[in-house]
Amino acid sequence: MKMNAFRLACLLVLGALLSACAGPFSGAFPTTEAQVAETDPQAPALDIQSWQTGEGAKVLFVASDALPMLDIRLVSDAGSARDGAHPGLASLTSALLGEGADGMSVDDIARGFEDQGASFSSSSYRDMGVISLRTLSEAQYREPVLALFNQVIGSPTFEQDTLARIRTQMMQGLRMETQVPGPQVNKAFQATVFAGHPYGQPSDGTLESLPAIARDQLQAFYRTYYAAGNTVIAMVGDLDRAQAEKIAGDISAALxxxxxxxxxxRAAPLAERQRRHITFPSAQTHILLGNQATWRGNPDHVALxxxxxxxxxxxxxxxxTDEVRQKRGYVYGISSHFGPMAAGGPFQVRLQTANDNADDALTLTLDLIDQFVQDGPTAEQLEETRTSILGSFALGTADNSDIIGQLGAIGFYDLPLDYLQWFNQQVRTVTAEDIRAAFQRNLTPDNLAIVSIGPKAPQIRAADREAENTAAEEPADRAP
Known part of the structure; x- marks a missing residue:
């Protein structure tokens, strides 16, 4: 009977969404970024309500009756940056949440959520540990799910046999990573760019660190870093303020x-170029370029x-992509991004290339980065990109799952409640000169680390560059 009600709710939601698809485009709802951009899209004006529980948890709540659902996300300062001398501690703690609570086995917990059509999950990142719940918002379904949720987060048992099982799975995953290049070069890049900083440690631990993590360490980590005063409670759903306050208060008391x-x-950028290569028998060479370049709260964030x-x-x-892949065919794929976190964040360029093209691809990529830092974008490039961003951004809070992610980030990084509107406005007004200046303040091309994996280390072609020292090579099984 419960599952039938859940299916009915889903059908009602689908019907509502379909009936809403009428708009200014000849009766059709805009479905592309270009169509959205034509409407001069604005950031959604979310009515974010915020308060603090008696136990010190920050709460961000958006009332939304668009779906008969309630989404809850707990975001704690409990990521791998808090591992200390025990790499993998945060990931292992997160993996064991929902695997047992006082008086309840993992099967009891799974059935309890599934019988009410709810979903529970936990995950771990460098900055944060995240616990998520989605349930129907009607009280008859919501209340038993919330009671179970509070029991799970309030009394995780970290049973020894469960710890052994999850640890074995994680170690098997680490062994499998030695057979493929991607994870190895990712970890080598992180360790190189963030050498000596907590962000440089492997989030999922090592084959040496995981066996040494004991049950009492998991319990202590959970008590310390999943504490109410170290947690943001984000909620989106079909609730009123009084209901939201009661739910947040119960969650806060359970933590x-x-x-x-x-x-x-704060992480410091590399002051000079670092080279690192992992020898690996592959048909492709993976190359990561980058440096510590930003952080959450960087005033240059929008321009970057x-x-x-x-x-x-x-x-x-x-x-x-246009120059390295489309015009010259040097790479299978290439992309760049800034990844701001609480205490830092890398600029990273990632490319995969046939081994014979590695030198040319690397040299051209470095030249293009250097040219962009010096010159910035053209007016035409900026306007095309601005239109694309604004169109995508207007669609970025289309449902509860999108909104809950935005709320979690706003609360965790202590961003203003009108951050989405502010960001949208900044995108509209940023200039090509703003971008050029921001890149020059935050990025020095000559200091970018070059981390690679493949049969041999790629070299920068000598053209008018000074010869560089040959990169030190290491066997793949020694990657961090």
């Missing part, structure tokens, strides 16, 4: 009690974001 973790030290869309983040329209 361990404690304060916010101290801020991480928009400029990067022109340079390498805008797919086939970007400079790197």
């Amino acid at each position: 361990p009690q404690g304060q916010a973790a101290p801020p991480l030290e 974001y928009v400029g990067n869309q022109v340079l390498g983040g805008g797919g086939f329209a970007s400079i790197l």
Whole structure:
């Protein structure tokens, strides 16, 4: 009976969505970025309500009756940057959430959520640990799900046999990574760019660190970093303010009690180029270029974001894809991005190329980055990119799952509640000179790390460059 009600709700939602597809485009709802851009899209004016629970948790809530659903996301300062001397501790802790609670086995928990048509998940990143719940918003379904949710987050048991099982799975995953190039070069890049900083450690641990993590360490990590005072509670759904306050209060009381973790030290950029190569018998060479270049709260964030869309983040329209892939066919794929986090964030360019093309691809990519930092985008490139971003951004909070992600980030990084509108306006007004200046302030092309994996280290062609030292090579099984 419960599942039938859930299916009925889904059908009602689908019907509502289809009936809403009428608009200014000859009766058709806009379905492309270009059509959306023609409407002069604005960032959605979300009515974000915020308060703090008695236990110190920050709450962000958006009431939405568009779907008969409730989405909850707990975002704690509990990422791998808090691992300390035990790489993998945060990931292992997160993986064990929902695997057992006082008086409940993992099967009891799974059935409890599934019987009500709800979904529970947990995940771990460098900055944060995330616990998510989605359920129907009607009280008859919502209340038993929330009671189970609070029991799961309030009394995780971290049973020894479950720990052994999950740890074995994680170690098997690490062994499998040694057979493919991607994960190895990613970890080598992170360790190179963030050497000596918590962001440089492998988030999922190592074959040496995971066996040494004990149950009491998981319990202590959870009590410390998933504490109410170290957690943002984001909620979106068909609730009123009083209901939202009651739910947030119960969640906050169920969490361990404690304060916010101290801020991480800001990561410093590399002061000179670093080269690292992993020897691997592959038909392709994977190359990552980058440096520590930004952070959450960087006043240049919008200019860097928009400029990067022109340079390498805008797919086939970007400079790197057009010049390196489309015109010359040097690579199978190439892209760039800035990844701002609380205490830093890399600029990274990623490319995969046939081994014979590696030198040419690397040399051209470095030249294009250098040229872009010096010159910035053209007016035409900026306007095309601006239109694309505004069109995409207007569609970026189309449903509850999109909104909950925005709320979690706004709360965790202590961004203003009108951040989406602010960002939209900044994109509209940023100039080509703003972008050029921002790239020059935050990025020095000559200091970019070059990290690669393949049969041999790619070299920068000598043209008018000074010869560089040959990259030190290491066997693949020694990658961090």
